[in-house]
Amino acid sequence: EIVMTQSPATLSLSPGERATLSCRASQSVSSDLAWYQQKPGQAPRVLIYGASSRATDIPARFSGSGSGTEFTLTISSLQSEDFAVYYCQHYNNWPRTFGQGTKVEIK
Amino acid sequence: EVQLVESGGGLVQPGGSLRLSCAASGFTFSDHWMSWVRQAPGKGLEWVANINPHGYEKNCVDSVKGRFTISRDNAKNSLYLQMNTLRVEDTAVYYCARGGNSPGFWGQGTLVTVSS
Numbered sequence: 001e002i003v004m005t006q007s008p009a010t011l012s013l014s015p016g017e018r019a020t021l022s023c024r025a026s027q028s029v030s031s032d033l034a035w036y037q038q039k040p041g042q043a044p045r046v047l048i049y050g051a052s053s054r055a056t057d058i059p060a061r062f063s064g065s066g067s068g069t070e071f072t073l074t075i076s077s078l079q080s081e082d083f084a085v086y087y088c089q090h091y092n093n094w095p096r097t098f099g100q101g102t103k104v105e106i107k
Numbered sequence: 108e109v110q111l112v113e114s115g116g117g118l119v120q121p122g123g124s125l126r127l128s129c130a131a132s133g134f135t136f137s138d139h140w141m142s143w144v145r146q147a148p149g150k151g152l153e154w155v156a157n158i159n160p161h162g163y164e165k166n167c168v169d170s171v172k173g174r175f176t177i178s179r180d181n182a183k184n185s186l187y188l189q190m191n192t193l194r195v196e197d198t199a200v201y202y203c204a205r206g207g208n209s210p211g212f213w214g215q216g217t218l219v220t221v222s223s
Contacts, residue, residue: 001169034209036152043202043213044144044152055211087152091208094166096154 002026002090006099012107019075021102023088028068032092035064035073038101039084047086048073078104109133109212111203116217123193127217129186129203137161137181140207143188145199146216153199156188157207171197193221 003026013019023033031051036044046055048064051071061076075082083106088099115127127143142157156167156177165177176189186203198221204210 032208038152043215045213046209046211049209055209089152089154089209095168096157096208098152098154100151 001095002029002092002097004088004090004097004099006086006088006102008102009100010103010105012105013078014107015078015080017078019073019078019082019104021073021075021086021088021104023066023071023073023099025069025071025090029090029092031067032090033064033066033071034089034091035062036087036089037082037084038087044087075104109205111205111212111214113201113203113214113217116201116219118220118222119193120223121193121195121221123221124189124191125193125219127188127190127201127203127219129214131184131186131203131205134205136179136184139205141177141179141186142204142207142210143177143186144202144204144210144213145197145219146202147196147199150199155201158186159207190219193219195221197221 005024007022033051035048038044052064063074065072085101085103110132112130143155158165158177162179174192178187200216202216203214205212
């Protein structure tokens with residue numbers, strides 16, 4: 001099983017600031033990596049797939065990069081609606097596994 | 108509009124069974140992989156199982172293998188998760204999702220509570 005490790009666990013930032021979230025895979029997943037946003041009481045929403053492709057209707061302030069074992073989700077300028085928990089997830093093989101999440105909170 | 112509506116959750120005793128259903132609409136169900144993903148209260152996400160469009164290729168995470176079975180009925184646009192020999196640690200919100208890799212559509216989830 002591929003273990004996905006996210007850092008940091010919590011990111012405290014102000015609106016307008018840049019957020020950089022990291023995700024590391026225990027072995028190469030190529031570019032088979034997705035990022036999700038989840039708000040309290042809601043289902044996850046896919047932001048990025050293929051490590052760097054934005055999903056439908058996702059704002060351009062969200063971007064993904066990386067391949068192999070190291071990945072980054074960047075939110076260029078945080079909006080109030082972006083404060084949430086973010087998960088990375090690989091789909092290179094079975095089982096699909098998620099990272100433990102990074103909470104982006106208002107500073 | 109794509110819609111996924113889960114049902115069948117509830118309170119069950121350890122060792123009991125439940126069958127979750129997911130009613131799909133707004134897209135051609137038989138064209139898509141489908142998945143179940145769960146989230147224990149206050150915890151992260153765990154991918155439980157997925158199934159290919161025709162239902163003959165299935166995957167289950169080791170923690171549920173031999174206890175949970177994913178299935179689908181394309182004529183009814185429905186996805187199922189039969190859960191047997193439930194354990195306390197199976198307590199979670201169970202989400203139905205469209206896709207087998209990076210699902211773009213999710214239901215709102217159904218809560219399964221395993222407790223005596």
